[in-house]
Amino acid sequence: MHDHLHDHDHSQCDHDHGPRHIYIYSPASAVRDKAAFRRGIARLKALGHEVEVDADALATHTRFAGDDATRLAAIHRAAASGADLALISRAAYGFTRILPGIQYKKVAKAIERGTRFVGMSDFTAFQSAVLARTGATTWAGPSLEVDWGVAGEPDDIMAACFDDLLTGHGEGTGWRMNHEKPHAVTGKPAVPDVYVKSATLWGGNLAVLTSLVGTPYFPQVKGGILFLEDISEHPYRVERMLTQLLHAGVLAQQKAVVLGQFTQYKLAPHDKGFKLQTVVDWLRSQIKAPVLTNLPFGHVETKVLLPVGATVSLSVEARDALIYWGHQ
Known part of the structure; x- marks a missing residue:
């Protein structure tokens, strides 16, 4: 494992050039x-x-x-x-x-x-x-x-x-999740410490993935780690798509849901406080699996590379999260 995976709020990877x-x-x-x-x-x-x-x-x-x-x-x-x-x-x-x-x-x-x-x-x-x-x-x-x-x-x-x-040197990616206040009533942290060993990493763009539900092209992944990102989708649309995955039984089968970057949307005056964090809080109330935030992946310049379909492990300690696949 790279010693410096947690040295930055985003993931870090080593340089080692070779012609390919x-x-x-x-x-x-x-x-x-x-x-x-x-x-x-x-x-x-x-x-x-x-x-x-x-x-x-x-x-x-x-x-x-x-x-x-x-x-x-x-x-x-x-x-x-x-x-x-x-x-x-x-x-x-x-x-x-x-x-x-x-x-x-x-x-x-x-x-x-x-x-x-x-x-x-x-x-x-x-x-x-x-x-x-x-x-x-x-x-x-x-x-x-x-x-x-x-x-x-x-x-x-x-x-x-x-x-x-x-x-061939990629072994994993570490990042720092969003800072969130502990639960107002229970005092528990938003994301408990987590360790998931050997789960299938899958997901990607939320709108595209949701469009495949019910088709032969939607992966049937049980006990997986589902990562999601999107662009130009208002939080209520993000919630609507997550609701579809929830009602389709997909989210209940995952060991963790990892949210990447959701960018380029505009809140409206009538939202009255409804925002992306509202959707994250709602999602946490609907599923038992931990919902992680701020994965450096999506329609942003700083993006890590993730093996879709590979067996990975996940660990979370306080705000520090790590997905790794180099050494199970």
């Missing part, structure tokens, strides 16, 4: 910022990596990176590439409609051979489907355009965690 083969493809939304796309490729090449760009990476068909057949073919080329890492150019909407056409055996075989599929947001649909259909592990993490193609420098923690994945 990275395959860039566009399975969902069309690339919107071509300059950022080029910057991202240049940055990865500057780190010494061999970057292979899919033939249709810049294709467009309405809002998508090519029609459904084009994007499915890109996924299958990524699986056949033999790359160490297959990185999406960007997410946005586009995955759910092509889930029936994905050749999951090909994807699982590529993962078995060592290709790590990385992405987030709408990519949650792909990750959930791969987990549901094959049990294989993918990685929640950055995309090319938004994270590697930024005008300034890419976030150093994101970059270090990405490097850890490429070099």
Whole structure:
């Protein structure tokens, strides 16, 4: 375990550069910022990596990176590439409609051979489907355009965690949860000390995950650790989606629920104090499993990489939380 995992309010990862083969493809939304796309490729090449760009990476068909057949073919080329890492150019909407056409055996075989599929947001649909259909592990993490193609420098923690994945040194992620007052009546802390050994880590974008409930692409995970994030969703919408997962029996089956970053929403005057913390408090009243906060993952610059479908352990002591997978 890295000694410095708790040295910062966000997770930290070690730097250790080594050249790897990275395959860039566009399975969902069309690339919107071509300059950022080029910057991202240049940055990865500057780190010494061999970057292979899919033939249709810049294709467009309405809002998508090519029609459904084009994007499915890109996924299958990524699986056949033999790359160490297959990185999406960007997410946005586009995955759910092509889930029936994905050749999951090909994807699982590529993962078995060592290709790590990385992405987030709408990519949650792909990750959930791969987990549901094959049990294989993918990685929640950055995309090319938004994270590697930024005008300034890419976030150093994101970059270090990405490097850890490429070099096989990633062992876990530690972070500090939000400061919350103890329960007014019982005086108990908002989150008790927790230790969960050997649970499946799964989840991702809340809206995308919720849209898969009742389909063959929703993972049936019992005794798991469910992590969630979202963007541009008002707290009442976050609560409504959590309610769906609650009523579907999903939340009661988890050993812990870990909330990442929920960003870019606007509270209204008629909320009258209803906010994200209200939703967190409500969720804690509905399930026995601990609800953790402030995981450095979501539509934010500082994001860690998380193995979706992997067996992990979780420990919480006061406000310090740690998810680890390197040494069970």
